[in-house]
Amino acid sequence: MSEVQAMRPTPTDGPDPAPAVRVQGVSKRYGDRQAVDDVSLDIHRGEFFGLLGPNGAGKSTLVEIMEGLRQADSGSVALFGEPPWPRNTALLPRIGVQTQSSAFFVRQTAHEHLRTVAALYGVARAAVDATLESVGLTGQRDIQVESLSGGQRQRLAIASALVHGPELIFLDEPTAALDPQARRALWEVLRALKAEGRTIVYTTHHLDEAEALCDRIAILVDGKVAVTDSPHNLVGASEAPSRLMLPLGRLDEQQAAAISGVDRVTVQGGSLVLETRTAGQVLSAVDQLTGLDGVQTRTASLEDVYLDLTARLTSAPQSPLRTADTTEHQP
Numbered sequence: 001m002s003e004v005q006a007m008r009p010t011p012t013d014g015p016d017p018a019p020a021v022r023v024q025g026v027s028k029r030y031g032d033r034q035a036v037d038d039v040s041l042d043i044h045r046g047e048f049f050g051l052l053g054p055n056g057a058g059k060s061t062l063v064e065i066m067e068g069l070r071q072a073d074s075g076s077v078a079l080f081g082e083p084p085w086p087r088n089t090a091l092l093p094r095i096g097v098q099t100q101s102s103a104f105f106v107r108q109t110a111h112e113h114l115r116t117v118a119a120l121y122g123v124a125r126a127a128v129d130a131t132l133e134s135v136g137l138t139g140q141r142d143i144q145v146e147s148l149s150g151g152q153r154q155r156l157a158i159a160s161a162l163v164h165g166p167e168l169i170f171l172d173e174p175t176a177a178l179d180p181q182a183r184r185a186l187w188e189v190l191r192a193l194k195a196e197g198r199t200i201v202y203t204t205h206h207l208d209e210a211e212a213l214c215d216r217i218a219i220l221v222d223g224k225v226a227v228t229d230s231p232h233n234l235v236g237a238s239e240a241p242s243r244l245m246l247p248l249g250r251l252d253e254q255q256a257a258a259i260s261g262v263d264r265v266t267v268q269g270g271s272l273v274l275e276t277r278t279a280g281q282v283l284s285a286v287d288q289l290t291g292l293d294g295v296q297t298r299t300a301s302l303e304d305v306y307l308d309l310t311a312r313l314t315s316a317p318q319s320p321l322r323t324a325d326t327t328e329h330q331p
């Protein structure tokens, strides 16, 4: 993306510039559903900020309010100190938006579509080729949009959000339809954008993605911000257990559950999984009983923290699922 437009100087840059995004007391209700409930947060310039939460938590509504696409019932939003609503055309060149339902010129080729979007912003043609390349669509440049696969369209939607070199980029579940290679390739594009100093607001259900990319995340539950922090701090402060995975047949479930410090025993795939908050003590007990050959340990991840937190705060089913086919034994 280094060939894509250089970042514009920000007129408000100074010793203490306004944050890229400031949300203060924002609420939004649809009928009797409180979609966003008194949310306040700041997203700093140059920050990679993740917005996580179960289906229906209010992420898209909040992002659309930030983008100026939807009006809040109460509260305020400022992007670089400017309100995006009512429609603020001065902000448009500075922000890039990819939504879950991006619109396309379907009868155009990928290249024509992006050229059309670029022309709306008065962007040089060279940026079109560079942006198509950055999202891995050079090979599809002459294919009509309606003939692109779902994942390729998604990449074109991302390219459309990036082609004018915006300072602030909103991406709403951008990797939802991408295959694993395309997902990792997009990570690299996003890391490069961050390295250029751009601010990224990123909605995702992929916890590994949030952990790998985001400086900070907010977890939204039932329209409220449950927590905001860096993935590192959240995992460090978490009480989510570590997991020891033993090949099946080495211990039975009752033996494992009887080990002091084991909180929960499950069978997942080909492993007996022991959850514990005292991994060292449990490892040495396992060593004495059966040896440590083939035993794997996994410390708490952001996904564990997320599942733990959202389970405590809501009874709704969670989006990232634990391994299916799990039997469980509580000691």
Ligand SMILES: Nc1ncnc2c1ncn2[C@@H]1O[C@H](COP(=O)(O)OP(=O)(O)OP(=O)(O)O)[C@@H](O)[C@H]1O
Pocket (backbone or CB within 6 Å): 030, 033, 035, 053, 054, 055, 056, 057, 058, 059, 060, 061, 062
């Ligand atoms: N236009 C609308 N009219 C009525 N209700 C809506 C509308 N948009 C969203 N909602 C409701 O508001 C709540 C929040 O929806 P929203 O799409 O913001 O959540 P989300 O966190 O983005 O969900 P997901 O992860 O499934 O995309 C949900 O209960 C949803 O059904």
